[in-house]
Amino acid sequence: MIKTCKLCLQPANKLVKSHIIPKAFYEEFRKISLLGVSAHTYDKTYQNGIYGEFLCEKCEQKFNQYDEFAIGIFKQGKRQKSLHEEGNVSAFVVENVYLHSGKLHQFALSVLWRAAASGRDEYKSIKLGNYQERIRCALDGNNFEKALLDSAGLYFQEHRGGTENTFNQVFIPYKQHQNSKSFRETFGHFHCHDFGFPYGELLIRLGGEKPKQGFFDLKFDGFSGNAVLWTSNLSDEYPNLFFSKTPQSDAKKQMFRHLYKINRDSDH
Numbered sequence: 550m551i552k553t554c555k556l557c558l559q560p561a562n563k564l565v566k567s568h569i570i571p572k573a574f575y576e577e578f579r580k581i582s583l584l585g586v587s588a589h590t591y592d593k594t595y596q597n598g599i600y601g602e603f604l605c606e607k608c609e610q611k612f613n614q615y616d617e618f619a620i621g622i623f624k625q626g627k628r629q630k631s632l633h634e635e636g637n638v639s640a641f642v643v644e645n646v647y648l649h650s651g652k653l654h655q656f657a658l659s660v661l662w663r664a665a666a667s668g669r670d671e672y673k674s675i676k677l678g679n680y681q682e683r684i685r686c687a688l689d690g691n692n693f694e695k696a697l698l699d700s701a702g703l704y705f706q707e708h709r710g711g712t713e714n715t716f717n718q719v720f721i722p723y724k725q726h727q728n729s730k731s732f733r734e735t736f737g738h739f740h741c742h743d744f745g746f747p748y749g750e751l752l753i754r755l756g757g758e759k760p761k762q763g764f765f766d767l768k769f770d771g772f773s774g775n776a777v778l779w780t781s782n783l784s785d786e787y788p789n790l791f792f793s794k795t796p797q798s799d800a801k802k803q804m805f806r807h808l809y810k811i812n813r814d815s816d817h
């Protein structure tokens with residue numbers, strides 16, 4: 550049966566398997582199963598991460614260029630420098646990533662688009678409005694207008710350490726960040742999409758205003774300089790990206806426990 554590729558919109562004999570979050574983000578779980586918890590009341594075992602079949606082979610390969618840089622930064626530790634460790638919390642910077650923020654924003658937009666186009670249940674609540682077609686055109690022609698890149702942003706968090714490592718591995722594939730008063734007051738008014746994977750989360754901003762907070766003047770042995778939490782705020786003056794590695798929060802652990810309980814109860 551002839552199918553249609555969602556990126557080039559051309560008929561294709563075969564659609565290939567495409568990961569929404571690159572496979573490298575799944576670390577050791579690339580080969581074995583792991584448990585993802587949805588924002589609803591079911592959980593699911595994932596093997597090889599979450600993928601869909603919505604791209605032709607040629608289009609699938611276009612994503613490597615966006616994924617590679619992000620994998621280098623977030624998963625292979627390129628440009629990363631450890632700042633400080635106290636208890637379970639460690640702080641890091643990605644040095645001088647300002648000049649490459651365009652690449653990170655291409656990656657952010659590509660993840661959003663892949664999730665929305667994938668047809669997967671986990672991502673079905675994603676609504677990108679007219680960004681959906683703008684991002685598709687940009688990806689298809691590998692030509693991103695500045696306004697589109699400026700509308701994006703990434704905030705990376707890693708979950709490591711603590712006494713219960715299992716909780717660092719469990720994740721919620723996707724949820725739209727509650728646009729609550731406290732979120733708006735903390736960061737500003739914009740859409741924020743949370744993508745989970747083992748050991749971490751990527752918050753992706755789309756549209757609205759730039760995050761208002763998350764600017765740091767860091768002074769540590771071996772590193773001093775200005776850094777930001779959100780890639781949207783990288784600039785000449787703030788060229789470094791800050792992120793932390795912490796155990797999964799107690800609130801999330803509690804929620805995971807609660808969801809496990811619901812699922813276990815419904816088995817009987």
Ligand SMILES: [Zn+2]
Binds near residue numbers: 554609
């Ligand atoms: Zn295609």
